[in-house]
Amino acid sequence: MSTVVETDYLIVGAGPSGGAMACFLGQNGLKGIVISRDRGTADTPRAHLVNPFTFECLRDIGLEDEGMRLGITGKTLTGGLRWCRSMVGEEYGRTPAFGGQPENGADIKLASPCEYADFPQSYMEPVLVKYATHHGFDFHFNTELVDAKRRTTGFECTVRGRTTKLEYTIHTKYLFAADGARSAVARAFPFNFLTEPRDLSACNILIKADLSHLMHSREADLHFIMKPDRKWQLGHGACLRMVRPWHEWIVMVVGTGSNPLEGFTKDSPELVECIKELIGDDTIDVEVLGLSPWSVRQTVAEKFSLDRDVFLAGDAAHRHPPAYGLGSNTCVQDAYNLAWKVAYVAKGYAGPALLDSYNDERQPVGADLVIQANQGVADHLAVWEALGMFEPPEAGMKIINDLYEPTPVGVERRQILHKALERRRREAESIGLGMNQWYTSSAIYLDDETTPRPTVNGDVIVKPLITTYPGTRLPHAWLDISTRRKEISTIDLAGHGSFCLLYGPGGKAWKEAATKIAAATGVPIKAYGIGFGLDYIDLHRRWYEVREIEDDGCVLVRPDRYVAWRAKQMVEGCEDKLLHVLNKVLSRN
Numbered sequence: 001m002s003t004v005v006e007t008d009y010l011i012v013g014a015g016p017s018g019g020a021m022a023c024f025l026g027q028n029g030l031k032g033i034v035i036s037r038d039r040g041t042a043d044t045p046r047a048h049l050v051n052p053f054t055f056e057c058l059r060d061i062g063l064e065d066e067g068m069r070l071g072i073t074g075k076t077l078t079g080g081l082r083w084c085r086s087m088v089g090e091e092y093g094r095t096p097a098f099g100g101q102p103e104n105g106a107d108i109k110l111a112s113p114c115e116y117a118d119f120p121q122s123y124m125e126p127v128l129v130k131y132a133t134h135h136g137f138d139f140h141f142n143t144e145l146v147d148a149k150r151r152t153t154g155f156e157c158t159v160r161g162r163t164t165k166l167e168y169t170i171h172t173k174y175l176f177a178a179d180g181a182r183s184a185v186a187r188a189f190p191f192n193f194l195t196e197p198r199d200l201s202a203c204n205i206l207i208k209a210d211l212s213h214l215m216h217s218r219e220a221d222l223h224f225i226m227k228p229d230r231k232w233q234l235g236h237g238a239c240l241r242m243v244r245p246w247h248e249w250i251v252m253v254v255g256t257g258s259n260p261l262e263g264f265t266k267d268s269p270e271l272v273e274c275i276k277e278l279i280g281d282d283t284i285d286v287e288v289l290g291l292s293p294w295s296v297r298q299t300v301a302e303k304f305s306l307d308r309d310v311f312l313a314g315d316a317a318h319r320h321p322p323a324y325g326l327g328s329n330t331c332v333q334d335a336y337n338l339a340w341k342v343a344y345v346a347k348g349y350a351g352p353a354l355l356d357s358y359n360d361e362r363q364p365v366g367a368d369l370v371i372q373a374n375q376g377v378a379d380h381l382a383v384w385e386a387l388g389m390f391e392p393p394e395a396g397m398k399i400i401n402d403l404y405e406p407t408p409v410g411v412e413r414r415q416i417l418h419k420a421l422e423r424r425r426r427e428a429e430s431i432g433l434g435m436n437q438w439y440t441s442s443a444i445y446l447d448d449e450t451t452p453r454p455t456v457n458g459d460v461i462v463k464p465l466i467t468t469y470p471g472t473r474l475p476h477a478w479l480d481i482s483t484r485r486k487e488i489s490t491i492d493l494a495g496h497g498s499f500c501l502l503y504g505p506g507g508k509a510w511k512e513a514a515t516k517i518a519a520a521t522g523v524p525i526k527a528y529g530i531g532f533g534l535d536y537i538d539l540h541r542r543w544y545e546v547r548e549i550e551d552d553g554c555v556l557v558r559p560d561r562y563v564a565w566r567a568k569q570m571v572e573g574c575e576d577k578l579l580h581v582l583n584k585v586l587s588r589n
Contacts, residue, residue: 003168007033008346010157010172011137012145012185014038016047016121017314017331018178019128020057024339026135027061028497030346033170034137035159037144037179041129044206044292045120045243045250049098049221049325051434053473055114056561057336060495064114066127071117072221075100076245079220080428083383083421085227086280087240088214092226092387092403093421097428104429104462111435111464112476113489118221120243121328148175148188154309174342175310178331181297183316191312192302194367200296200321200377202235203261205251207275208287212246214279219245224380225278226387228396232274235260237389240278251275259293266290296321298374300367304334308355311338318366323376324427326369329434337362340497340559341443344586349523351587353442360441369433372461376427382420386413426461435464435473443558444471445565445581468548474500474561477542479530488536490543494557498524499564499582505531506552506570513575517582525582556581 009025009032011018022034050067058064080097084090098116099105108115129139146158146167154173160166177185186193223240235255243249253260264271266288276282297319305311314331338358344350388396402413438453440446453469466475474494480487494500503510511527518525528535530543531551538544549555552570556578557563565581567574583589 005033005168005170006172007031007170008173009033009176009342010035010155010170010174011176011178012036012183013178013180013314013316014125014129014139014141015042015178015180015314015331016124016128016328017316017335018176019125019132020332020335021176021178021313021339022132022137022139023061023063023128023135024057024335025342026132026137028340028343029136030343031136032138033140033172034132035140035143035145035170037142037162039142041125042122044204044290045122046292047322047325047327048118048120048241048243049329050117050119050124051325051329052108052112052114052116052431053434053437054329054332055117056112056491057332059114059491060336060561061131063127063131067119067124068117070123070127071119072242072245073115073117075219076242077116077118077221079218081222081224081424082218082220083224083226083387086225086278087211087218087223088280089227091218092400093383093417094220095421095425095428097221101425101429104431107429107462107464108431110476111431111466113478113491118242124328145179145184145188148185173309177310177312177316178314178335180315181299181319183312185310186301186312186316189306189310191306193299194302196298196374198296198298198374199256200254201257201259201293202252202254202296203259203291203293205253205261205266205271205275205291206243206289207249207251208247208289209249209275209279209284210247211249211279211284214281215246224383226384226389226400227278228388228391228400229393231277232270234274237384238278251278261291261293264291296374296377298370300370301363304359304363304366305355308352311358313338317362318370320370320373321377323373323380324369324430324433326373326433330366330369333437334362334366336560343497344523344559347522349521349586351589353587357439357441357443361439361443365437372433379420379423379427383417383424386417386420426459429462432456432459432463432465433461436460437473438465439471439562441471442587443564443585444562445584446470448565448567466546468546468555468563468566470563470565472563474555474557474563475543475546477538477546478540479536479543480539481535482532482537487539490530491561493526493528493536494561495559496526497559498526499559500557501525501527501554501578502547502557503527503529503554504547504549504551505529505534506550507554509570509574510554510567510578513578516575517579521579521582521588523582523586556585558585
């Protein structure tokens with residue numbers, strides 16, 4: 001007889017989405033199982049750029065500091081993107097990134113208490129697994145899902161140990177697909193995907209090569225090698241991505257059709273010669289650690305959930321190239337949105353219909369990010385085209401040489417390159433794309449709003465929208481206590497598995513209402529006053545500028561730090577009003 005294991009929550013996949021899901025469910029006191037067909041956590045860097053929104057999520061469970069400790073920040077990161085003939089050759093263009101451009105840096109500081117870091121997947125995953133195992137989740141690596149089917153209640157999942165070949169059964173109430181682009185869970189249930197065909201492929205080459213003596217004034221996260229007359233014509237072009245300064249790198253080779261390094265192995269001597277040419281110094285010792293081919297995808301699930309008990313997250317739900325650095329960020333953010341909702345339904349704080357809001361909120365976000373990431377690839381290729389990388393060697397070098405000529409052709413070439421590089425600035429400064437994820441669902445109360453959501457003053461990809469309009473992230477503002485030395489962000493007041501209600505002078509009745517409702521319903525609600533004589537002082541007056549309510553109004557924030565509702569001023573019968581809003585947001589009616 002097969003062994004049967006009972007659990008309420010089974011997560012398939014232990015990457016950023018599965019690990020984060022286990023963390024956030026565990027944060028809310030739930031216990032479950034994670035299985036992964038991999039032998040352990042990621043052994044290659046893969047996704048690497050982590051944006052402030054994701055660090056806000058990790059900050060909620062105390063992991064931001066560890067991520068920043070293990071990640072790369074400062075000039076190495078903000079040096080951004082550079083296009084050059086080789087690592088030591090002439091530089092054709094550069095764009096500072098992730099706060100390196102002054103105005104963009106100011107936008108980041110206004111939008112979040114967190115910042116960007118290069119925090120590779122191979123470093124992130126162990127951090128997530130450690131937290132999750134300490135908060136109620138067991139991890140079973142080298143274990144694959146063989147089959148999943150519905151029972152009268154929940155699911156019957158057949159799993160197999162890849163080493164022992166032994167099968168056993170897991171019964172679970174909820175099933176989470178975090179098992180990537182070839183998701184076994186997605187195949188087991190009637191999920192449909194919207195896919196646009198792409199003819200691009202790539203291969204990552206993980207190498208060790210000490211380039212520290214070459215990097216003075218060349219510090220950057222990504223180095224695009226633009227050399228049309230290169231000896232080794234592998235794919236259309238290549239990029240060197242810093243993993244650890246300055247001795248560990250990924251060389252990404254891009255081509256069309258199938259794997260651009262088809263037939264090569266890590267021991268192929270031609271591969272080392274190619275890498276040395278890209279570096280521009282054939283005396284460098286290069287050790288190739290491994291090759292990882294991948295395809296450029298443009299795919300998103302039509303629905304991220306079915307029947308309120310099986311959910312897709314991360315690459316199982318949306319598949320896109322790494323432009324804009326959206327990969328692991330979207331994985332973590334999917335989990336952060338869903339976990340508190342599952343927990344609230346499980347604890348009886350919310351009705352089952354709350355779970356519908358996961359699809360309603362995250363599917364449009366995922367669909368948009370897939371489009372933007374693929375547009376980002378097209379923008380990258382425009383720079384390559386402007387530098388002759390799609391031409392035969394002689395024609396490609398003429399395009400580059402024309403950049404130096406005081407001729408009409410030279411003028412045109414420089415204009416083309418300038419426009420292409422300016423488009424790349426959008427990726428380097430894309431705090432708006434990372435933070436402007438706006439929700440509309442039954443878990444957002446809009447009945448009291450008389451105007452549409454405000455629009456961004458500028459490029460929505462670059463500029464963050466800072467507002468308390470329901471369905472947007474709670475604005476960040478630094479607060480303190482009146483006697484000082486306890487500086488804290490509004491972001492930190494919210495989260496922690498609880499609703500948060502923020503009010504000002506004249507709004508004490510809101511706190512009394514929240515306290516009574518929390519006692520009566522069990523729904524955790526923390527209330528904080530901001531202003532003179534209240535819990536926190538608005539020291540820099542920033543909250544006063546962004547709150548968009550009167551002193552006697554309030555802002556109700558969900559556990560995922562999204563504004564659920566706001567009252568611009570005191571209302572008669574405020575306790576009844578707050579309870580009505582909470583019941584609507586949590587589908588308690």
